[in-house]
Amino acid sequence: MNEAKESKLSAYSTFNDFFTRQLKENIRPIVIGKNKLALPADGMITQLGLILDNQILQAKGHSYSLIALLAGNYILANKFRNGLFVTTYLSPSNYHRVHMPCDGLLTEMIYVPGDLFSVNPLTVINIPNLFARNERLICIFDTPVGNMAQILIGATIVGSINTSWYGCVNNKRKGIIQHWSYPKKEKINSIYIKKGEEMGKFQLGSTVINLFESNQITLNSNLLPGKITQVGELLAESIYNNNYQHNNLENLNKMDLSKFI
Template identity: 30%
Template sequence: PNSIISPVDATIETFGDITEKGLFYVKQKTYTLQDMLGSEKIASSFQNGKYIVLYLSPAEYHRIHSPVDGKILNQYILGKKSYPVNKWGLQFGKQTISGNYRMLTELEMPNAKKCIHIKVGAMFVNSIELTNKSNAWKKGEEIGYFSFGSTVVMLFEEGSVEFSSAVHPGKFVRMGENVANML
């Protein structure tokens, strides 16, 4: 009941701690929570929290599932166009994750802490189809799909989760595999 599962079949691009100033790092690039979330107020909730970036190649299963049981607090879209989200796009692109078209879902988890589940569009493919329009998600249930390769980013509030010891950059995870545990 305390596990947080991978919502997709994907490669763990990176994971780690979000700084006190709301910064996190992907491929030696600095991202800000405010740019990623489009709101200073929402961003402040995730300072000193944790993040994980999951990359889906075009060959992967493109259904998206809920990583945890949760009540939807907020759901919104940011960005208009998208650039590649593969390793080259992340390394050489400019703010790929926080600039691309993305659908954000803020969830309240069973431990009363918040998680933001961010579905990021890929170059030329801004199709993120939401199939679950309810106000609560159940762990493992399908919530949507990408029409092509893309990325899922999950952000967690400070003191809410601890990553599994099996999680490391470059590891391929299947949907349903444990990536973290709620505290």
């Protein structure tokens, strides 16, 4: 509560208000530099590394399909083939607002209904295709490092997935895929969010998955499965300022998450 913008419990009328509480201003410094990308959430890295053609590593021994994660959208999936992914788990104890890794223009948003399995590390290891089966909100941004997907995964007891521009997306849960397209920058109703700014929030713990195009960024070498994260810390750097370490990223995909449980 020392980090909360409102530190008195009496100020929160409901548990959800308390759970989605804001932090004090500037308590999460955002990494400086146009070529540097920031971590989007407080939580823990569960996996990160290369998207091997159409496969994303979920845990040691099993992967899931990029196309399935993106609800069968082959055109969208092709943008991220052989790119990079980062999966961040937010436990119930974490701050539950999600921020932008870099400046981005929202181009489309897709709501995908699905299951509400728990997304804690033990479940992730034992339930195949978990992230491609759970309810999720796919947000696609045009950024200085190409297309970026920021995907908010629903989970057990997650009452809602909210975005800063739309509000609650899944309050009715109609059971159908819904799609929104957004205009270009500076057009009426365009959505442009700067690095470090809030883009969404969860009620109760969940997961954020980021997807990046191939040969656009290099991930922070200090990020490994089990690494505790905070909003604003270094996620990656744009590729033009770095040497791309392909072999190192392949090794990340071989790490065993079970030792962190």
